[in-house]
Amino acid sequence: MLLSGSLPADVQVRPLIARHDQRGVLFELSRNSWEGAVPVAQWNALQSQAGVLRGMAVHCENTDVYLALEGRALLGLADLRSDSPSFRARCVVELDAKSPLAVTIPVGIAHGLYFETDALVLAALSRRFDAEDKLGCCWDDPWLAIPWPSISPRVLARDQHWPSAKQLVEQVSARLAAAKAADC
Template identity: 40%
Template sequence: MNPARRMDGAAMISGRRLTPHRDDRGVFTELFRDEWALGVEAERWDLLCLQDGACRTVGSAVLVALDGRAELRADGQLTTLEADVPHAVTIAAGEHAELRACAGGALIARGQPAGVGPLPMLPPAWDGPELPPGVELVNLPMDPGSLELHDRRRDPPVRPVQWNAVRSRTGVLRGVHCHGRHADLLCVVRGAMQLGLADLRAGTDHRPLCVEMSGDRPQMVAIPPGVAHGFLFLEDSLHVYAVDHTWDPADEAGCRWDDPVLAMPWGLQPERVSSRDLGLGTLAELREALTG
């Protein structure tokens, strides 16, 4: 991409090429890391849902197209955001640009500085069986054309340093995974999935359960370390998730989704499970890895 520049030569708009990873389950794309130093304090994240031809003025931010295509115009220069060729596009501090959705509309993830003053915490959205301690499920605030994912002013349980987007096909199962160090923050943007949860922390006695999440009812779930989780997708889906530590393979553990001792109540048989997840060990081996 050709960056738009100010008269002093500094870039008004710049971009970082992202790399989608595709397999038979879908597509994984890393959207943002704090350590990339893109020049924006991304303390608030939301999704901009733009209909065909819709325009919106945006200030200093990091923008990534998750679906569709949009054009970003600043000082006569045009930059294209495409989900099929993803970039993390940065609008520099103090600058503004015009964002316009192309044919078919666009779904844009936006990271930007948070505003001034505290915001109230979001109330719990779950009235089913008791969730494991530290697991929080909340309804997300919506405005016309946008959906708030995260705002540090609400004192959220997870402070993201990395955001990812994942597309999954109907019948795909991902997991079961568990982390000893990092927490997850996850939202289903489109489609629907069954989220399986099992508390494996020492001294807990919590029965596994499944929670259905849907893009028609936008919610965010926070999953702390030590709580095993898996995802069974009920239709073609897109979800975004954040972590509070940069991805580390040493913090990736798991067990088979159908471990008889785990006894996760999926209720459905998956159509696709990755070779990596099929090769996971038993629940007993996972517990040993977490405590070892």
């Protein structure tokens, strides 16, 4: 569920249909026939306690898909693609295991997770993780203007000392241009 802001172009939010019976619940996470389906090369599980913020990170080669399996987390998104029709669009999407949905995050979209409760979030990656493809900026950079619910989340020291969002936009633009040139 979109809580605030404007969804960046190409980000997909897909409600997942739950099938309940006396044994419990089954819901499909992904299907190749779905529009915009992402081929998955790697699955990761992120388990964090309430009050933790992970991010803001961006990939230039990898598409991500996030969904909550337990608990609730807020997914902050910001479009850093300078040639995008939604450049600088930002939003917060609620990931709640009680109302499951999958959010597909294309390259060039910065994203971070704030865990409102203890939670387990599943992350699918279109390519195997490559540390060289992970860039980031400070989670509370005013340029991003992500409306996080907490002004003092628990974050890694690295996440507090990443470059500014404006510097990150320059890095993302250069990498996306290089990737586009390599495809020609």
